[in-house]
Amino acid sequence: MKITSIIIALSFISACRGLNMTRLRPYDLTAELMFIFEDIDQNGIMTVFEFETVFDRYDSNVDGRVTRSVYTTYICKSDPVQYELSHYLFDEYDVDGDHFLDYHDYDNFYNKMDTSADGLVVKTEFVNYWVLLFQKYENSDIHPMSTLCR
Template sequence: MLLLVTLAAAFAAASAQIDLRPYNLTASIMFVTNDLNNDNQLTQTEFDHVFEIYDFNKDKIIERHEYVCYITKSNSFMGNLAQSLYDEYDMDHDHRLERHDFDNFFNRMDEDNDDVVSALEFVRFWEVLFASKENFSMHGQKHPQHNDKYCLSHGHAHG
């Protein structure tokens, strides 16, 4: 989630390809970054914070370009993965992310339905998801390619 940008920058320094392995470590770092109160649980409120960050124009809808611009701001090699992850968040497949999509995504991670996502639940979920995205480089062909000019013209400069 938020940490994908930070991890992408680190991985980019080592190679031109993105490799999020070992997935459990990547997911653990993501969890720690998003567990804002450090209680070893991710609440809906903490997950809503992620939604607010991705929603650049604060219209309560995360368009594909907003999400891709955010994820790729530190590493343009993340474009195809960002496209694919956007589709994972888009639970109703309407090509826009709204609060209910994030609520449903949160519920997918909450294995025991106790309204919090433990570190273990989070890591297990993202390990499976990352493993399913190992061939994400082909995904970008289904959608318009990420456009750096768009990001720049809308104030989302890459770092």
């Protein structure tokens, strides 16, 4: 009985320390659903305009910049399943490390997904990128900046 209690306690402690990525699995399906949601005209191609439209959702005060707090609060309200990951995503997007997301950060992120370098992101490029990104963080601890999603 004591061993069972210890195993359960250790499992709980380790679950609390790391990101819970199980809700995002299978990663390819999650990424496909994200693509469908973000592909505004549903033509199977994500353009820079569509990508920047997603950015505009986060830019609540319309100043062309998004702080970590604004971004993670938006994710908490709109997609709580990805909230634990949101601080890591902010770090991925913030390419110049100035602690703001600007259009140039999002353009750089878009270009990372555009593996064919043709100026367009098709579903397979989008899905492949996100699967790799999800896998990158699946064994990570909770981000030091993370708090409870409220």
